[in-house]
Amino acid sequence: MFNSISNQASKLISLTKRNSQKSKTKLITITSGKGGVGKSTFAGNIAYLLSSRGFKVAVIDADIGLANMQVLFDIKPKYTLFDYIDGKGTVEDVLLQTAYKDVFLVAGKSGYRYSNYSNSFVFARIVQDIISLNKFDIVLVDTGAGLNDYVKEFLSISNNILAVTTTDPSALTDLYALMKMLSKDKEQLMLCFNHTKNYQIGDTISNSLINLAKKNRLNKNFMVKYIGNVSTSANISTTGRLRKLFSFEFRDDDSTRQLQLIIDALLRNIK
Ligand SMILES: Nc1ncnc2c1ncn2[C@@H]1O[C@H](COP(=O)(O)OP(=O)(O)O)[C@@H](O)[C@H]1O
Numbered sequence: 721m722f723n724s725i726s727n728q729a730s731k732l733i734s735l736t737k738r739n740s741q742k743s744k745t746k747l748i749t750i751t752s753g754k755g756g757v758g759k760s761t762f763a764g765n766i767a768y769l770l771s772s773r774g775f776k777v778a779v780i781d782a783d784i785g786l787a788n789m790q791v792l793f794d795i796k797p798k799y800t801l802f803d804y805i806d807g808k809g810t811v812e813d814v815l816l817q818t819a820y821k822d823v824f825l826v827a828g829k830s831g832y833r834y835s836n837y838s839n840s841f842v843f844a845r846i847v848q849d850i851i852s853l854n855k856f857d858i859v860l861v862d863t864g865a866g867l868n869d870y871v872k873e874f875l876s877i878s879n880n881i882l883a884v885t886t887t888d889p890s891a892l893t894d895l896y897a898l899m900k901m902l903s904k905d906k907e908q909l910m911l912c913f914n915h916t917k918n919y920q921i922g923d924t925i926s927n928s929l930i931n932l933a934k935k936n937r938l939n940k941n942f943m944v945k946y947i948g949n950v951s952t953s954a955n956i957s958t959t960g961r962l963r964k965l966f967s968f969e970f971r972d973d974d975s976t977r978q979l980q981l982i983i984d985a986l987l988r989n990i991k
């Protein structure tokens with residue numbers, strides 16, 4: 721996935737991949753090509769719903785451009801991911817307890833210049849360190865939009881990748897670009913649709929994308945698994961603005977139920 725990958729970096733990546741497959745801590749990376757499709761909303765709410773099922777979860781806000789998980793969790797971070805990167809905080813320091821029991825957040829910071837560190841594979845290192853704590857069941861990474869180097873770094877160490885998309889043509893174009901890239905060295909991509917009322921619509925579009933991949937002869941061993949949809953809901957945007965999680969505030973809402981079904985499928989598919 722990286723052209724100019726150093727020997728040391730590629731060792732670190734395979735170590736992280738192997739460890740997350742062996743260890744009890746599973747790594748899930750949430751991504752999309754396009755911004756604004758609902759990744760962070762999904763990451764925060766999936767984290768909470770997983771914790772309510774008895775899992776201990778660490779969320780890493782890896783959206784370097786626009787870190788906003790701390791807003792969603794209503795936290796003023798004393799430490800961020802970058803204190804760890806800069807050696808000013810330990811992995812324990814940067815894992816912040818949220819208001820939700822068993823959900824911890826490694827906060828991001830907007831405007832960070834990744835290029836300063838692009839050769840040191842710091843993200844693989846923090847994931848490795850969190851896995852080594854042997855304290856979490858799931859590490860959930862919320863990436864930013866686009867396919868830049870730091871997003872690629874998280875994708876390269878993840879066996880479990882969940883793409884969030886809408887039915888918007890530009891979101892689907894970006895999603896196909898992601899599929900093309902991942903097909904080179906991944907076995908599967910889980911896919912869910914946001915702002916999509918009907919489960920069937922997501923299924924139909926997923927099948928079209930899978931057919932396109934076949935037609936364009938993407939790697940046959942690469943599978944795209946459609947795992948569900950979430951409708952547009954005023955409760956989601958309102959709770960987002962109020963710095964709360966919709967799945968906590970509106971447990972019986974359709975959108976919470978839809979997200980629960982996505983989590984059922986996610987848990988069936990993770991490695
Ligand atoms: N299903 C939905 N219904 C209504 N609003 C939503 C829904 N999903 C996301 N939003 C809102 O859309 C905006 C962008 O979502 P966000 O999760 O920040 O996207 P991303 O992380 O992909 O950039 C937020 O204001 C969020 O509250």
Ligand SMILES: [Mg+2]
Binds near residue numbers: 759761
């Ligand atoms: Mg986001």
